[in-house]
Amino acid sequence: MAFTVVDGWTVPGFTHERELGDGAAGRVVLAVDDMTSTKVAIKYLAGALRADEAFMARFRASARTLSQLEDPNVADLYDFVEAPEGAAVVMQYVDGVALRRVLAAQGPTGPLAALSMLGGTLLGLAAAHALDVVHGAVRPSAVLVDGEGNARLTDFATAAPGTEAQLAPAYAAPELWDGAPATVATDLYAATAIFFECLTGHPPYAGRNMARLHREAPVPAEEVPGPLRELIGQGLAKDPETRPKSAADYLGALEEAAVSAYGPSWEAQGRGRLTELAAQAALQPEPPKPKPSRSSGRNQVIATGQAPARGSGNRRITAAIAAVVAAGAVVGGVVFVKSGDGDATPPTPSPAQSSTPQPSVPPGGVAPAELSARIVQAADQAPGARFSYRRTGCCGAPSAAQGTFGLVKGAEPAYSMTLSGSGKTRKRAPAVVIGDRVYLRAGKKWRPSPAGARGYPALAEQVRRGSSVSAVTTLLNAATALTESGGVYRGEAPVAALARTPGSGTLYAEMARATGVQQISFALKLDGSSRPVKLWLRAGPAKGRNQIITTSYSAWGRKAIKTPR
The missing domain is CATH 1.10.510.10 (Transferase(Phosphotransferase) domain 1)
Structure with a gap:
């Protein structure tokens, strides 16, 4: 199917499949990452928005923050890409209505x-x-x-x-x-x-x-x-x-x-x-596009200013694309898509254009031990961070958490988080993890449980194993290959070596048993001080029986996690 994008420019590294909708803010298309086969939605900003320098400056800053926002109730913004010919937002493609x-x-x-x-x-x-x-x-x-x-x-x-x-x-x-x-x-x-x-x-x-x-x-x-x-x-x-x-x-x-x-x-x-x-x-026809407001000042006719997606009527095409009424308004819509597709490997950015970090597969060798030592040293100087964690895939894997953690000398890191999983842990719950105890809030009271006990304590311990700095260094120290480009590192580590590491090694072994693989693939983005910004890892193939963990880090510094009373 042929279609036109804004000014004829397209984001490099993606194959476009069909148009999903358009509006005053720009046009949205369904695309596939050429490297990972991941489906994404790409919104190409209209020329009027790109010409508004004040708007573009605001959105660049917003995109950096939004790219760190990972939550089960928020659709992901993957990347904001700019070039002389155009600008576009790469977003999660979520199946739904x-x-x-x-x-x-x-x-x-x-x-x-x-x-x-x-x-x-x-x-x-x-x-x-x-x-x-x-x-x-x-x-x-x-x-x-x-x-x-x-x-x-x-x-x-x-x-x-x-x-x-x-x-x-x-x-x-x-x-x-x-x-x-x-x-x-x-x-x-x-x-x-x-x-x-x-x-x-x-x-x-x-x-x-x-x-x-x-x-x-x-x-x-x-x-x-x-x-x-x-x-x-x-x-x-x-x-x-x-x-x-x-x-x-x-x-x-x-x-x-x-x-x-x-x-x-x-x-x-x-x-x-x-x-x-x-x-x-x-299964119903797409609702008609609302008429825009024609009034001004204080007399406003009801107008949503939203443009529904257009296309074949396929149930996966939704009205999630918003048209912006004023010229200063920004991008936005993440198109509702299949969660399995959206949970696959994040889209790979164009190296000179991307404003947010995403895993890539660049050439060039790196010494894992040296990199691991730099990360440990950097974390010692800023012993804590905000984090957002998500685990997806098969075999009862889905879970999510966000909050803060603080590094503790000679002990496991302490966490304060809100987390959710599947089944009986599906409801979001606040938790504090200190040492070998997990504190869960029940009403106005906090109740302690042993770390690893069934239910939320086990989920909290899983999050700690998968998102801590030691989880990052464990992967690096066990890596048999590691490449780097633009501050993004990608490699593989054998499960046999990972499983021997206390703590996080147990999590990797569990993922391998569930998916039947012998290698864990990972990608890591660091900031200028060698502190983690994003960690992505996968057990299993890009398509099929796999588990994926994505963790984002921000606001590095000393974090005080106190025992609840």
């Missing part, structure tokens, strides 16, 4: 599915807010529902400052209409407005003067089921100071309300219902 399409095809979702959607959205926002990233324009096209009913957030930084209300007027907090910047509070307001729409089939306010309605109209809480009215009242409060202080706080209120009204199994039931609705919506 945008919430906008679900609502257009199915109408109200019911309270359990709505609660599940809001819970996933808040988890994604909490992960972003922890890195000081504000979404700015949360709306139904930015919430994706995958085949397991998970709500995943995308389209971060799609609105230039001052344009947020125009981009998503039905979900814009009152202060945005007054020119205030987007904040945590405006994100929570928008998430609540979407929650209201899931419950009722329409946003909380509709009319020709959206600014006045958001500022002055009473919160229509009486339209939703009684047990959920307090959540609506909190999230849609006119004064941002009276909204929940954080996404985590709001999530706690949601869980209390849901359990009280619908019982402890509300989450599983809601996720199941959301999965059914998404599957049914995927």
Whole structure:
């Protein structure tokens, strides 16, 4: 199939398959990484955006942060690539359906599915807010529902400052209409407005003067089921100071309300219902593109400013691509795609163009022992970091965590994290790991367990083994080959050698047993001080029975992890 990209330029190293959508911000295509066969979505920025130097400067900085944001409820931004001929964002391709399409095809979702959607959205926002990233324009096209009913957030930084209300007027907090910047509070307001729409089939306010309605109209809480009215009242409060202080706080209120009204199994039931609705919506025709707003000033017609994906009607094509109303707005949409494809090897960047680190296979030999010693020395000078961890693949592997760790002389590193796995550990839980104890929070109390005990303690220990500095040096010290280019190192290490190393070696041995391989492939990106930025490793082939661990590191420095009380 032939199609045209912006100015005829394409990101090197990818084969384009088909167009997924376009809008004022640019055109999105489905592409395949020529080296890894990984499917990705590439958004080519429109010329008007590339010509806006202020916008480009802001987005370069945003892309660096967003590339470090790895969370089960956030779709990944892999890379931001620039060249004299154009600029593009390489994004995760996630199989599923945008919430906008679900609502257009199915109408109200019911309270359990709505609660599940809001819970996933808040988890994604909490992960972003922890890195000081504000979404700015949360709306139904930015919430994706995958085949397991998970709500995943995308389209971060799609609105230039001052344009947020125009981009998503039905979900814009009152202060945005007054020119205030987007904040945590405006994100929570928008998430609540979407929650209201899931419950009722329409946003909380509709009319020709959206600014006045958001500022002055009473919160229509009486339209939703009684047990959920307090959540609506909190999230849609006119004064941002009276909204929940954080996404985590709001999530706690949601869980209390849901359990009280619908019982402890509300989450599983809601996720199941959301999965059914998404599957049914995927079989329906794509909803028509909303008409853009033609009004200005304080009289705003409802206009989402979102362009649905176009194409063959295949159920994997979604309306996740956002069109930007104002010329200063930025990229954004991550297209909803098959998680197995998205979890494969990250896309390889063009060496002179990429602004974010990704594994590559460059020529050139490196001495593993020397590199390992440099990393240890650098970590000793900055003994701790923020981290984001994800394990995907077969054999019960899926797990994710994020938080901070601190290195302890002569002992295992200490961790403070939020983590989740599969089965009985699917729900996200806060944990602190110090020495041989794992502390899990139950309500307002912390309960200690032996590290490695079944359930969350075992999951926490797995995260520590897979993300610590010793995990990096273990791979290097056992490597039989190592190459480097542009600060990215890639190599292989035999499982037999890895398994002899205490701690992290056990994890590699487990991965090898599950996948039946004898070698672990890995790639490592370091910063200018020889501290890890990103670690990627795989047991098994690129396609088929494999397990993959990806860990990102940032904010290196001394981290104090204290025993909870």
